[in-house]
Amino acid sequence: MNARELIDTARALVADYKGLLAMDESIPTCNKRFAPLGIPQTVEARRAYRELIVTTPGLGECINGAILCDETIRQAKRDGTPFLKVLTDAEIIPGIKVDLGAKDLAGHPGEKVTEGLDGLRTRLTEYSQMGARFAKWRAVIVVGDGIPSRACIEANAHALARYATLSQEARLVPIVEPEVLMDGEHTLERCGEVTEKVLRIVFNQLCNQGVLLEGMILKPNMVLPGLTCSKQETVDEVADATVQSLFRVVPAAVPGIAFLSGGQSGELASARLNAMNVRFKSRLPWALAFSFARAIQQPALEIWRSQESNVPAAQIALSHRAKCNRAARRGEYNSTMEKNLSMGTTLPQLVSPAA
Ligand code: 13P
Numbered sequence: 001m002n003a004r005e006l007i008d009t010a011r012a013l014v015a016d017y018k019g020l021l022a023m024d025e026s027i028p029t030c031n032k033r034f035a036p037l038g039i040p041q042t043v044e045a046r047r048a049y050r051e052l053i054v055t056t057p058g059l060g061e062c063i064n065g066a067i068l069c070d071e072t073i074r075q076a077k078r079d080g081t082p083f084l085k086v087l088t089d090a091e092i093i094p095g096i097k098v099d100l101g102a103k104d105l106a107g108h109p110g111e112k113v114t115e116g117l118d119g120l121r122t123r124l125t126e127y128s129q130m131g132a133r134f135a136k137w138r139a140v141i142v143v144g145d146g147i148p149s150r151a152c153i154e155a156n157a158h159a160l161a162r163y164a165t166l167s168q169e170a171r172l173v174p175i176v177e178p179e180v181l182m183d184g185e186h187t188l189e190r191c192g193e194v195t196e197k198v199l200r201i202v203f204n205q206l207c208n209q210g211v212l213l214e215g216m217i218l219k220p221n222m223v224l225p226g227l228t229c230s231k232q233e234t235v236d237e238v239a240d241a242t243v244q245s246l247f248r249v250v251p252a253a254v255p256g257i258a259f260l261s262g263g264q265s266g267e268l269a270s271a272r273l274n275a276m277n278v279r280f281k282s283r284l285p286w287a288l289a290f291s292f293a294r295a296i297q298q299p300a301l302e303i304w305r306s307q308e309s310n311v312p313a314a315q316i317a318l319s320h321r322a323k324c325n326r327a328a329r330r331g332e333y334n335s336t337m338e339k340n341l342s343m344g345t346t347l348p349q350l351v352s353p354a355a
Contacts, residue, residue, distance in 0.1 A: 006215030014256030124170035161205035239275035252285035261295030
């Protein structure tokens with residue numbers, strides 16, 4: 001294992017107040033996002049959408065790394081330039097999602113375990129040779145009556161640790177993503193308890209397997225009330241609960257924590273990340289960054305709707321969310337940034353897909 005290289009890459013991923021862009025939706029997930037907008041669920045539509053993202057002007061000013069999926073890492077711009085080259089030319093580090101999805105956990109109704117360890121060493125070697133420098137694996141933890149079970153947390157934590165060691169062996173920085181889902185009626189306190197328990201067991205497994213903590217990034221959920229919980233805490237309360245849980249369980253040796261957005265709106269995700277960086281600025285042992293998919297992409301996708309003429313406006317929207325999140329890392333985001341976009345930018349006229 002090349003420890004120095006892993007440490008340098010991990011630090012570079014969260015350097016300079018920038019963050020990560022998750023654009024690694026699997027084919028079914030990408031199609032699910034396309035369907036309600038009338039976008040064709042085809043290889044070409046997915047390629048064109050990813051071309052829109054990677055060619056967004058100035059993306060590298062806010063984004064250090066982009067996470068791709070297996071389909072996208074092999075794709076190219078319409079003019080033939082591989083996406084990997086487009087990203088590295090923009091000084092964005094390419095990464096790859098390597099899990100094969102969350103499947104039902106046998107014997108535990110309602111719970112999931114992420115698969116993909118079989119043959120992983122060979123796949124990691126190929127991605128590393130292609131030019132990827134980091135790898136992501138997502139575990140899914142559902143909160144409900146009597147769940148998550150210890151069995152579910154341990155199975156997922158073990159898989160995360162196995163993938164993380166294999167990634168480091170292949171010179172790829174692991175982005176360790178244990179996601180406690182927002183779905184449900186649970187309170188913020190319950191989300192905090194579950195998040196802490198999951199992270200404790202994950203770090204225990206990472207240490208058992210010998211993962212170099214300085215050469216990884218943690219990608220957790222924020223500590224949030226369930227989507228249908230009657231009490232929805234303020235931005236500051238969410239920031240305090242999230243950082244309190246992280247202080248308790250994430251070793252200071254980890255260089256960066258890059259949150260997933262999990263279905264929060266882009267504006268809320270930016271506001272909550274900003275509040276964490278404002279309120280704990282001088283006390284954080286790790287960089288508090290972002291690795292959002294929906295909270296960066298969704299407005300752009302809704303503008304694009306597979307119309308070539310909407311590409312410039314969609315790119316402005318994508319770039320705007322990336323800028324808001326860079327500002328949030330500095331603790332300099334505020335809602336006037338959102339107003340500035342709607343008032344100060346003339347969006348090209350939008351076209352809707354043909355019926
Ligand atoms: P969201 O930000 O949309 O939750 O996606 C992050 C991610 O990478 C999920 O694996």
